[in-house]
Amino acid sequence: MKIWDANLQALKARDRAGDLLPDLPAGPPAAHRVTLVPGPCPTLQVPGAKGRPVTLHSPREAWKEAEALAARAPVTPSRPLLALGLGLGYHLLKLLPRLAPEQPLVVVEQDPEILWAALQSLDLTPLLARPRTVLVVHPDALQTVSHLQTRLHLGNGGGVPLLWGHPASLRAANGFYEEVIAAFQTPRAVPPRSCGLKKESLRVLVVNSDYFLIPEASRAFKQLGHEPEIITFDKRRDNPEEVLHRILQRVVDFPPDLVFTANHLGFDREGLLAEALNRLRLPSVSWYVDSPAIILNLYAGPKSDLSSIFVWDPTYVPEVKALGFTQVFTLPLATDPGVFYPRPGAELSRWRTPVSFVGNSLIGSVAAKLERLPSSPEFLEMFRQLQEAFQAHPFRRLDLLLAEQGLAEHPLIRQLTINQWTDLEAGIIWAATRNYRLKCVRQLAPFKPTIYGDSGWGEMVAAPFRLRSEVNYYSDLPAIYGATAVNFNATSMxxxxxxxxxxxxxxxxxxxxxxxxxxxxxxxxxxxKETVCYHHPEEIPGLARFYLDRPEARRRIVERGRARILREHTYRHRIQEMLAVLRRNI
Structure with missing residues (x-):
């Protein structure tokens, strides 16, 4: 209560003529929408889009995070600074030393509960006692804008304010802050859309973090007569800000007509690269071959009309559009016939086997996700419950799954950060995939199959399965596929x-x-005719036995399947299709 009392006293003592505040309570009111999370750095969980919780500050590095944000604030003594989002006030306290005493600071917050949480969490007296600080806390955007314009004369004789937003607050109350921003942004003429894509030969900047799809796409661009320029980085070791700088520098040195990547690799989570490309009116493409719903939840920033998303699974199109992207299209996977082609018998001999499966056990992947989630027995039981529910009726979004299981408002769920939310969703999918994959693979036991994968398989199967180590996608897989009588596949969930x-x-x-x-x-x-499929795991042994006993039937299916793939499903076909879509829509 000491912090609350000190802050409340400072708030009451200030000149509140310009403030727009709710009635001040004597003590901290009960919270109904937000959750104050104690820890090394207190943080706050607030409801975001679709009810998903948003954590406003890092629970361990809130001050460091705030310092970095304050360093980017536009500081011009002659113009008011409109700070959008109060949070608990870390970033505002770090900002104060950078402000000239005469520069007006106007703090805007939508939710009074966030103000009450801030007053009981941090010593905000330096902010509250500052004469040129104004507090505007109101849930209605129109009334907020009206107060700023009529009482404070912002944008109306009082100077056009500089805008500075707290990213997590902007994500949580996006609609509210967008209205405020729109009222004070200086209208800018939008340059005409880039017409570079109309050229016959394009310069394509390919952003590569050593992902398997990138070399294939680059070769396809080149085969089609375009000029790909690859910029590489290591997403695990390279600093995101350095990656951003290198990409933008390459845009200057190699002026492209298009920026291409996979799974949004190379794009920063704050949206700075997307915003820069939009200002340059430079089209960008991200081809998703993993769940875009999971990945894009981590990315903020503007959604440009020149930013196109291609998803390999058509069912993700509505979900991606719901995130604000307008240019969303389907583009299936493909193959590179320069890598995957029939190998001579000498290369096949060491890989000969009746039945094989190549894939990860996902044991380590699930464990890695769980390590980043709460470790309490209650949460682990909740994870098991969610995984089983997803397994029984797959392909549901996490928010819907939580609602169905009555867990949407559970405190352990509400306390998850956005990264943990993503880890939970991915962990559930991978755990369900692991169980599905294991159920299918076990059907192959009568054929003593060979499994190429990680050591986790040793925890799940034993003889008669023959376990082999992981293999190289480019140098080993083409020969393995050609040498195996029946290559088995069980798709990720x-x-x-x-x-x-x-x-x-x-x-x-x-x-x-x-x-x-x-x-x-x-x-x-x-x-x-061109492949063979099963609809239920129980069908696997019969189909495997049938085709193992009929090599001629296998040969005919392989010939027809390969001819179809080469005719319609190479990366050259996909890149050609992608560019045709872009040229029609941009």
Whole structure:
């Protein structure tokens, strides 16, 4: 209560003529929408888009985070600074030493409960006692703007304010702050859209973090007569700000017509690169071959009309559009026939086996996600419950799954940061995939299959399974696929309708594929003629036995499947299709 009392006294003692505040209570009111989370640095959980919780500050590095944000604040003594989002006030306290005494600071906050939480968490007296600080706390954007314009004369004789936002607050109350920002942004003429894509030969800046799709796409651009320029970085070791600087510098040195990446790699989470490309009117493309719903939740910033998202699974299109992207299209996976082609017998001999499966056990992947989540027995039981519910009825978003299980308002869920929310969703999908994959693979036991993968498989299966170490995608897989009589596939549960990479690579390498049915499969290959599929795990042994006993039937299916892949499903086809879509829509 000492902090609350000191802050309340400072608040009452200040000249509040310019403030717009709710009635001040004697003590901290009960919170109904926000959750104050104690810790090394107190933080606050607030409801965000679709009810998903947003954590306003780092629970361990809030001061460091605030210092970095304050360093980027526009400080001009002659112009008012409009600070959007109070949070608990870390960033505002770090800002004060940078402000000239005469510079007006106007703090805008939508939710009074956030103000009450701030008053009981940090010593805000330096901020509250500052004569040129104004506090505007009101839930209605129109009344907030009216107060700023009529009482404070901002934008109306009082000078156009500089805008400075607290990123997490902006995400949590995006609609409110967008209205405030729109009222004070200086209108700018939007340059005409780039017409560079109309050129026959394009300069393409390809952002590469050593992801498998990037080399294939780059070769396809080159085969089609375009000029790809690759910029590489290590997403695990390289500083995000340094990566951003290098990309922007390359944009200057190699003026591209298009920026291309996969899974948003290279784009910073604050949206600075997206904003810079939009200002340059430079189109960008991100081709998603993993769940965009999980990845894009981590990215803020503007959604440009020149930013296009291609998803390999068509069912993700509505979800991505709901995040604010307007240019969203479907683009299935493909193969590179320069890598996946039938190898000579000498290369196949060491890999000969009747049945094989190549894939990760996902044991380590799930464990890594759980390490970043609360470790209490209650939370682990909740994770198990959610995973089983997802397994029974897959392909639901986490928010819907939580609501169905009655866990949406559980304190342990509300306290999750946005990164932990993403880890929880990915962990559930991977755990369900692990169980589904194991159930399917166990059906192969009568054929003594070979499994190429990580050591986690040793925890799940034993003899008659023959376990081998992980193999190289480029140097080993083409020969493995060609040398195996029946290549088995069980699709990840993040794919609601799409088929995975194996569906394209195995036939291209001259291999026979037994895969699970997905809606997209019929658009890619004809089941029974160009590939073989099962609808339920119980069908696997019968199909495997049938085709192991009929090498001629396998050969005909492989020939037809490979011809279809080469005719329609190479990366050259996909890049050609992607550019055609961009040219029609941009």
């Amino acid at each position: 993040q794919m609601k309708a799409a088929v995975n990479q194996r569906v394209f690579d195995v036939p291209a390498a001259g291999g026979f594929l037994l895969t699970d049915f997905k809606e997209q499969l019929t658009e890619v290959l004809e089941p029974g």
